[in-house]
Amino acid sequence: MPQSDWVWFFDLDNTLHDASARIFRKLDGTITAFMCERLGLDAASADALRVDYWQRYGATLSGLVRHHGIKVEHYVSATHAFIHEGAVSDWVMVTRGLARALAVLPGRKILLTNAPAPYALRVLAALALSRAFERVIAIEAMHVHGALRPKPSRTLLRVAAADVGVRARNAILVEDSLANLKAARAIGWRTVFVSGFLRPSPKVRIYRPSFVDLQVKSVAQLALRYRGLS
Numbered sequence: 001m002p003q004s005d006w007v008w009f010f011d012l013d014n015t016l017h018d019a020s021a022r023i024f025r026k027l028d029g030t031i032t033a034f035m036c037e038r039l040g041l042d043a044a045s046a047d048a049l050r051v052d053y054w055q056r057y058g059a060t061l062s063g064l065v066r067h068h069g070i071k072v073e074h075y076v077s078a079t080h081a082f083i084h085e086g087a088v089s090d091w092v093m094v095t096r097g098l099a100r101a102l103a104v105l106p107g108r109k110i111l112l113t114n115a116p117a118p119y120a121l122r123v124l125a126a127l128a129l130s131r132a133f134e135r136v137i138a139i140e141a142m143h144v145h146g147a148l149r150p151k152p153s154r155t156l157l158r159v160a161a162a163d164v165g166v167r168a169r170n171a172i173l174v175e176d177s178l179a180n181l182k183a184a185r186a187i188g189w190r191t192v193f194v195s196g197f198l199r200p201s202p203k204v205r206i207y208r209p210s211f212v213d214l215q216v217k218s219v220a221q222l223a224l225r226y227r228g229l230s
């Protein structure tokens with residue numbers, strides 16, 4: 001099939017930039033503080049519940065909506081507002097040549113992130129990628145039949161592909177999350193595992209998971225090796 005028919009779905013955090021270094025540490029704190037206040041928990045319990053929801057649902061917000069009736073907009077403004085304060089360069093680590101590396105890839109590019117839209121747009125701007133994606137699908141747009149269904153929901157992936165107008169065999173998910181890649185493969189997408197920003201770094205991976213078509217350290221490396229996907 002022609003590569004020009006491909007549609008790339010890119011994750012944001014720890015795929016396009018190193019979120020572990022600063023942003024995730026800050027977010028862990030703002031989310032835990034929000035949960036303490038809204039759920040009346042002490043810090044240790046809130047922290048444990050935050051991690052539990054993130055692992056169970058792919059996004060802490062899903063658990064907060066489902067089990068505590070938290071409103072998406074309240075969560076977003078309370079936890080992600082810091083990205084609009086001060087210099088965004090305090091938070092985002094910029095990799096040089098990222099826009100060029102993305103431009104090398106044939107086909108259309110969509111951003112598919114479990115993060116909120118205002119945050120995603122701000123980080124994209126900091127990375128000089130505001131025009132790199134034809135569409136940004138953020139967590140506010142991940143409602144399926146009235147329920148919040150972030151990645152790794154297969155239903156969400158199917159709906160996103162239908163919205164964008166791509167067949168599963170032409171869709172490619174580029175991600176640092178193995179759970180999300182596994183879901184994408186289960187519905188017939190191709191998968192690229194970006195492992196360079198993960199901590200601890202999974203350097204020694206003797207067996208690449210069967211649902212990973214290509215493993216790269218970065219998007220720059222993907223620009224050199226994407227032909228291996230066809």
Ligand SMILES: [Mg+2]
Pocket residue numbers: 011012013014015175176177
């Ligand atoms: Mg990620």
